[in-house]
Amino acid sequence: MKLLTYQWLTSLLLLLALRGQAQPTQPYPYPPSEVLTIHSKLLNEDRQVYVHCPKVDSANVNQRFPVLYLLDGDNHFQLLAEYVEYLSRPDVLAMPKTIVIGIPNTSRTRDLTPTNSIMNFEGKPDSSSYKGSGGNENFLQFIATELMPRIDKTYQTTSYRIFAGHSFGGLSSLNCLLTHPNLFDAYMAVSPSLWWDREYLLKLTAEKVKTGSTLRKTLFFSDGNEGGVNSFFHKHLLKLEATLAKKKLKGLTYRYNHYPTETHMTEPVVAYFDALRFIFKDWDKHR
């Protein structure tokens, strides 16, 4: 098991540097997170991931933690790390201590779209933005066969995993639920881009999910005020909810939240909080 040692080294060096000086300010001691670099053969590139580990209790040094894998790590890693840290405090105790893995992008459109398409949300071609799209299956394979084994080897993980994404990241989270449901136990799809490739994901949902079948997963999905209540964006989310309701799945616990006062970019702040609260609503804090 790797220890988070570099922050302590940093602090030591800083103390040495400042020794003897009466300084009115010091750096604020954020609980340490780290950046892990991993070479991906599948993606043919080095990938950095951000890792926030709970502080291990000295009375329970072998404690293991669930893992939340977060897409668009560049945008929301600090937010999720803070939520998890705060909500698992002994005086809050709304969820278990959890490891957060933030995956920043190198080629967002390539990695987070399930099909090759150059059509934008209005159905018009935009090859400059969407050329090279459709690599989500390869990216999910990277997560499953390269990233997850590395994380499980390096940190004190349990087998419980959450997959969280926003926008194209939400599309990826839903795509994973439909195509590799066993990779994660819970899925968050915040404002998933269901418009992608002529509603590809909505069609895949209708096709893949058999009525009355069993899917023992937890799913949270949501949208903000993208285009207003009559927008295609909102209609797509309603359609996803209606499809899931119609399928009468056994074992699937899901919630759809609509945030009419939040934008596409402010919504993740409240949606990710609500998603954590939903996923862990029946968590037994006394076990």
Place this chain on the structure above:
Amino acid sequence: MKLLTYQWLTSLLLLLALRGQAQPTQPYPYPPSEVLTIHSKLLNEDRQVYVHCPKVDSANVNQRFPVLYLLDGDNHFQLLAEYVEYLSRPDVLAMPKTIVIGIPNTSRTRDLTPTNSIMNFEGKPDSSSYKGSGGNENFLQFIATELMPRIDKTYQTTSYRIFAGHSFGGLSSLNCLLTHPNLFDAYMAVSPSLWWDREYLLKLTAEKVKTGSTLRKTLFFSDGNEGGVNSFFHKHLLKLEATLAKKKLKGLTYRYNHYPTETHMTEPVVAYFDALRFIFKDWDKHR
């Protein structure tokens, strides 16, 4: 104007220490915050405050920022620093870049209660918890005459100030609004402990605020599920709202949010977000 130099020094020292080593991990680069120590004559002690400053744009080095003063800095500083950082990003732009000052406690009951009382929320005496209560006026004087001048001298502040508190901190925020309204422009009172000293603050509100008077301030207050909808806690908040409505104040913009699914400790996460969204709902991002 002071610059945040120590984190950079730290990073430099770290780089020197690691030079030549191929390390798979590095510390995650949190945007720097710092701990400022200030001696208070009024409180007769050294006080630390946590400071998060926006990164100054090199094209606009003289830019000045509003300041959010947060009580219970030990609990919610990182959360507020992250909200402010994220919501002011150029691709989110829901509020201006803002300095966050987190004030951790040394003697919470002394500083955050407006009167000397030993009665707990059930009206029973609890001198071990509440002995020495009633120092809020002195603490507000510390903020006004010792802390604020230091912050304004040290950082690039505008005159726009927000005061944020939870529980006893919410009580302090409301007490400040009633007794020193000019100290801040906007007030957040998340689950204020209105039960304190036989509803002291509710009585003060009824007494101090003249019907039809002018109070050009913004106020957000809220509660969670403390004791359920029939609890005294919730009734107190409803009473505060009813009193404000009845007074027909000119210039006061306020909102009351009730979060029936959140606890006293989970509620601040969503309430502080909603409070920022409310305070800056008419903020002109283009100015």
